[in-house]
Amino acid sequence: MANPKSLLVNNVKAVAENALDMARRETADTSSFFAALLKREDINPASRAALxxxxxxxxxxxxxxxxxxxxxGTATLDLHYALDKATECKSKLSAANVSIKSVAAKLEGWRNFYSIASAAVRVVENPDN
Known part of the structure; x- marks a missing residue:
C-alpha cells in the first residue's frame, strides 16, 4: 500500500500486475546499479569479474x-527464472569474497520486491492454493 498506484486497483489481478510492474522496475534499477558500480575507479579488480x-x-x-x-499465465515461472539470476549473482559475489554494503542492500531490496510480486502472482495463478 506504500505505492499510490496500489490504492487505485480493485481486484487481485490488478494488485499482482502492479507488484510485477514494481518488481520489473526494481530489476531494471538493480541492473543499472551494477552497471554504474562497474564505472567506478575504486572497485577492487578482484571483485570486478563478479560484479x-x-x-x-x-x-x-x-x-x-x-x-x-x-x-x-507464466508469471510464476518468469519470476522463478529472475530469482535464479539473482541467486547466481549472489553466489558469484560470495565465491569472489565481495563484501560491499551497497551491493548487499541492493540485493536485499530486490529480493523484497521479488517476494511481494511472487506472492501476488501465486494468488492469481493458483487461486485454489
Missing amino acids: ENCSSLFKQAVTFFSLNGLSG
Missing part, C-alpha cells in the same frame, strides 16, 4: 519481467 557477472545476470532477469506475465 560484471551480476550486471549481466540482472540484464537477463529484466527480460523475464518483459514477457507476457499474467496474461500468458
Whole structure:
C-alpha cells in the first residue's frame, strides 16, 4: 500500500500486475546499479569479474519481467527464472569474497520486491492454493 498506484486497483489481478510492474522496475534499477558500480575507479579488480557477472545476470532477469506475465499465465515461472539470476549473482559475489554494503542492500531490496510480486502472482495463478 506504500505505492499510490496500489490504492487505485480493485481486484487481485490488478494488485499482482502492479507488484510485477514494481518488481520489473526494481530489476531494471538493480541492473543499472551494477552497471554504474562497474564505472567506478575504486572497485577492487578482484571483485570486478563478479560484479560484471551480476550486471549481466540482472540484464537477463529484466527480460523475464518483459514477457507476457499474467496474461500468458507464466508469471510464476518468469519470476522463478529472475530469482535464479539473482541467486547466481549472489553466489558469484560470495565465491569472489565481495563484501560491499551497497551491493548487499541492493540485493536485499530486490529480493523484497521479488517476494511481494511472487506472492501476488501465486494468488492469481493458483487461486485454489
